[in-house]
Amino acid sequence: MNFPTEGLTIPTEITTTHWASWWGGVQMGPPDPILGVSEAFKRDTSPKKMNLGVGAYRDDHGKPFVLDCVRKAEALIASKQLDKEYLAIGGLGDFTKSCALLALGADSEVLKSGRNITVQTISGTGSLCVGANFLSRFHSASCDVYLPKPSWGNHTPIFRDAGMQLKAYRYYDPSTCGFDFSGALDDISKMPEKSVIMLHACAHNPTGVDPKPEQWKEIADLVKKRDLLVFFDMAYQGFASGDIDRDAWAVRHFIEQGHNIVLSQSFAKNMGLYGERVGGFTVVCNDAEEAKRVESQLKILIRPIYSNPPMNGARIAATILNTPDLYKIWLEEVHGMANRIIKMREQLAANLKSEGSTHNWQHVIDQIGMFCFTGLKPEQVERLTKEFSVYMTKDGRISMAGVTSGNVGYLAHGIHAVTK
Amino acid sequence: MSLFGEVPQATPVAVFKLSNDFKEDPNPMKVNLGVGAYRTDEGQPWVLPVVKKVEKIIVADNSLNHEYLPILGLPEFRSSASKIALGEDSPAIQENRVGAVQCLGGTGALKMGAEFLRRWYNGNDNMKTPVYVSAPTWENHNSVFANAGFEDVRPYKYWDAEKRGLDLAGFLGDLETAPKHSIFVLHACAHNPTGTDPTHVEWMQVAEVMKRRKLFVFFDSAYQGFASGCLDKDAWAVRYFVTQGFEMFCAQSFSKNFGLYNERVGNLTIVARDADNVRRVLSQMEKIVRVNWSNPPSQGARLVAITLNTAELFAEWKDNVKTMADRVLLMRASLQAKLQVLGTPGTWDHITQQIGMFSFTGLNPKQVEYMIKERSIYLMASGRINMCGLTTKNIDYVAESIHETVVNVQ
Numbered sequence A: 001m002n003f004p005t006e007g008l009t010i011p012t013e014i015t016t017t018h019w020a021s022w023w024g025g026v027q028m029g030p031p032d033p034i035l036g037v038s039e040a041f042k043r044d045t046s047p048k049k050m051n052l053g054v055g056a057y058r059d060d061h062g063k064p065f066v067l068d069c070v071r072k073a074e075a076l077i078a079s080k081q082l083d084k085e086y087l088a089i090g091g092l093g094d095f096t097k098s099c100a101l102l103a104l105g106a107d108s109e110v111l112k113s114g115r116n117i118t119v120q121t122i123s124g125t126g127s128l129c130v131g132a133n134f135l136s137r138f139h140s141a142s143c144d145v146y147l148p149k150p151s152w153g154n155h156t157p158i159f160r161d162a163g164m165q166l167k168a169y170r171y172y173d174p175s176t177c178g179f180d181f182s183g184a185l186d187d188i189s190k191m192p193e194k195s196v197i198m199l200h201a202c203a204h205n206p207t208g209v210d211p212k213p214e215q216w217k218e219i220a221d222l223v224k225k226r227d228l229l230v231f232f233d234m235a236y237q238g239f240a241s242g243d244i245d246r247d248a249w250a251v252r253h254f255i256e257q258g259h260n261i262v263l264s265q266s267f268a269k270n271m272g273l274y275g276e277r278v279g280g281f282t283v284v285c286n287d288a289e290e291a292k293r294v295e296s297q298l299k300i301l302i303r304p305i306y307s308n309p310p311m312n313g314a315r316i317a318a319t320i321l322n323t324p325d326l327y328k329i330w331l332e333e334v335h336g337m338a339n340r341i342i343k344m345r346e347q348l349a350a351n352l353k354s355e356g357s358t359h360n361w362q363h364v365i366d367q368i369g370m371f372c373f374t375g376l377k378p379e380q381v382e383r384l385t386k387e388f389s390v391y392m393t394k395d396g397r398i399s400m401a402g403v404t405s406g407n408v409g410y411l412a413h414g415i416h417a418v419t420k
Numbered sequence B: 001m002s003l004f005g006e007v008p009q010a011t012p013v014a015v016f017k018l019s020n021d022f023k024e025d026p027n028p029m030k031v032n033l034g035v036g037a038y039r040t041d042e043g044q045p046w047v048l049p050v051v052k053k054v055e056k057i058i059v060a061d062n063s064l065n066h067e068y069l070p071i072l073g074l075p076e077f078r079s080s081a082s083k084i085a086l087g088e089d090s091p092a093i094q095e096n097r098v099g100a101v102q103c104l105g106g107t108g109a110l111k112m113g114a115e116f117l118r119r120w121y122n123g124n125d126n127m128k129t130p131v132y133v134s135a136p137t138w139e140n141h142n143s144v145f146a147n148a149g150f151e152d153v154r155p156y157k158y159w160d161a162e163k164r165g166l167d168l169a170g171f172l173g174d175l176e177t178a179p180k181h182s183i184f185v186l187h188a189c190a191h192n193p194t195g196t197d198p199t200h201v202e203w204m205q206v207a208e209v210m211k212r213r214k215l216f217v218f219f220d221s222a223y224q225g226f227a228s229g230c231l232d233k234d235a236w237a238v239r240y241f242v243t244q245g246f247e248m249f250c251a252q253s254f255s256k257n258f259g260l261y262n263e264r265v266g267n268l269t270i271v272a273r274d275a276d277n278v279r280r281v282l283s284q285m286e287k288i289v290r291v292n293w294s295n296p297p298s299q300g301a302r303l304v305a306i307t308l309n310t311a312e313l314f315a316e317w318k319d320n321v322k323t324m325a326d327r328v329l330l331m332r333a334s335l336q337a338k339l340q341v342l343g344t345p346g347t348w349d350h351i352t353q354q355i356g357m358f359s360f361t362g363l364n365p366k367q368v369e370y371m372i373k374e375r376s377i378y379l380m381a382s383g384r385i386n387m388c389g390l391t392t393k394n395i396d397y398v399a400e401s402i403h404e405t406v407v408n409v410q
Helices: A033-043 A068-080 A093-104 A109-113 A123-138 A155-161 A181-189 A213-225 A249-256 A288-306 A311-322 A324-355 A362-366 A378-388 A408-419 B014-024 B049-060 B075-086 B105-120 B140-147 B168-177 B200-212 B236-243 B275-292 B298-308 B311-342 B365-375 B395-408
Strands: A116-122 A144-149 A165-170 A196-200 A229-234 A262-266 A278-284 A371-373 A397-399 B098-104 B131-135 B153-157 B183-187 B216-221 B248-253 B265-271 B358-360 B384-386
Touching (some): A068 A311, A093 A109, A093 A116, A093 A249, A093 A262, A093 A278, A116 A123, A116 A288, A123 A229, A123 A262, A123 A288, A123 B275, A144 A181, A155 B275, A165 A181, A181 A213, A213 A249, A229 A249, A278 A288, A278 A311, A288 B098, A288 B105, A288 B140, A324 A362, A324 A408, A362 A371, B049 B298, B075 B236, B075 B248, B075 B265, B075 B298, B098 B105, B098 B275, B105 B140, B105 B216, B105 B248, B105 B265, B105 B275, B140 B153, B140 B183, B153 B168, B200 B236, B265 B298, B365 B395
Parallel strands (some): A144 A196, A196 A229, A229 A262, B131 B153, B131 B183, B216 B248
Antiparallel strands (some): A262 A278, A371 A397, B098 B265
8 A cells, every 4th residue: 555655754564553452351252152152053053963952943854944925025035126224213114014013903993093113124143133222212211121030032122122120920831831820920910000900912932831721811901900111022823723813812812901012023944034034023103103103213222223224124024024925834834834843843753752751741732822931941951962962942942943743753752761 | 902002113214115115106317215125237147157067066066955054154155254254464463363153144244243242242241332333334233232232323524515425523523522432333345335444544533543442343344346446455454453453343235246135145254362262252143043043044154165165166256246346436427427427516526436336325314305305216214225226228318317406406
């Protein structure tokens, strides 16, 4: 490079800084527990190894699955030769409308009266980030958010980073590998008014344990009595039972009961659009006027994070949701994914029985969605990994998506070996 | 009683409101000189030919899927994007002390950098470190740093309205008096909104003061290639600072130079003292990414990575970039010439001296209002125009309008 030298003393070689690095005090961040599982799996040379840490769907050959409706939508979009102009801060209108419709249902009074605001977000994480920061800024009545015990690992840092106080309510009962209904009700009854309560709409992550409809009804009543602000996280609509309306039942019930909820949606799993980062954040308001005010503040919040959201995934999702033929295919494919998971659950339980296990594995079938809380203890998990090259998180959680008809027998064998 | 009953209506972001008003204007002569996006001579958005080509490649490649990217983004994108900023032969890259985070556009890169600095720079969670942004600057700079927690975001002198150029003495003066360790946001090239960049000699003076006073260098590079038409020329300042041994951040946007506005393609390039520091910094960046968006969108990054890493496509891209830059330069020359011919009062050399997408015309708020209301020509209240909004078809009307405005409105 040539540097002009008029009037200045210019060094010609690289000068070193006169001081130590700015970053001398930056500690090495702790390794991500789930990433660690994948890394170790990669290094394992056993031909029978299984990665049950992954939170992404796999087909029966253990391969990533690109939905046919997605490929068709992409072809449609490509043929339109669209431009790449900035989206609005709140995202693609065709997407946000259909995103809200999917969650709330065609009969929704909320949609009819226009009293919701739905913005496009960077998948579920981005939605939770926007939501947590919105509540932190505008929900002055309380800075407490109650998460179920356990919850998705990333919930805690998201809310903490937004400046909220993390609290918990009983949820998972390790003695039954099921729902601690009475514990949950007890804890909810003691929550201070106006606290935020986080509810997983369906396919609870990481336990796979969902309340039954009658239980949801009681929870809704109690939450109303306690005057709590409900934050629904719905990352698996359609993916849990295979039926999008069934999976949205709790969300819709709460709204019908008069709860003005806030809601995060992700299309990572149910449309297989993981890396495209497609999500939505909805605030159900009192009326359309309030929704407009809330919208204006959401924009103010979003602009300094990333200005406006990415187009590609939202365009694909909107095309699928708004094109009847593609929508039909999508419903079938979502049903197919959910069904494969359900089948694997059944096969795993059956195989454990035929292995001769005397334990009760009913929870494997009762739990729903991508994840299964096996009930395995850390020492058993360690043995399963060391002796059988089955990789999962220490809490005993397995991703059913990593199970195939080809390896379910091997998995059952391994689980039986470490639990008998 | 609603929990959100007290939520006030926020004032809309100015540049988007301007576009809205333009849309609703029925005047057939209307011209939009607001939002910063490239337009062809037909006034249309332009999807770069190389982008169309690469999109076809991606669609045809059945081995590609939509799986999650790593938290820090697509590796091939990150490294090739940093190479673009720092140069293939960058000593910092050769010494293995460069890291990068794929982010959501230039805004996302600024956000990640700001969040990291607040947590880890000049102590831990030190909200009091002053952050200096140019006067004027892209308005979102203020919000990005304020929302990251910095309590003291202040202007440094930059634009001299009277002489319509750089206030170098003011700039250097603010550098001399800034508290040690202050963070300075520098525009790598094509300053937004003024279009006025320091010369090489002026940059060297800035660097000298910053080094001596231990100020933090945070470059915002949103127009590389777009300013002069040459990638290396536009990266001169960034690369000079690297040779001066600075540890620094450079927020890169590929919105304009790739025309990928809505795919949100950005990169935060980190230059540190050594590989170990880079490693630790990146590990902490992952934590910040995780609570904001978990991992970045794949489409745009894939597109850029394939382009930058394939020789013929890279050459074609540079050509496309030059096409855009050349049209802007042509419009600058045309506008200045027409104003001279019209005899419009004042000097208009700044139009050709300024660089990049924007020009600070020097029109005052009243004159701007006149332009909008009477002539349906939409520009920012600051007098900033987007040169890309000019075409061979509307440039006469715009020149005449500026003339009429300057003559009739003071």
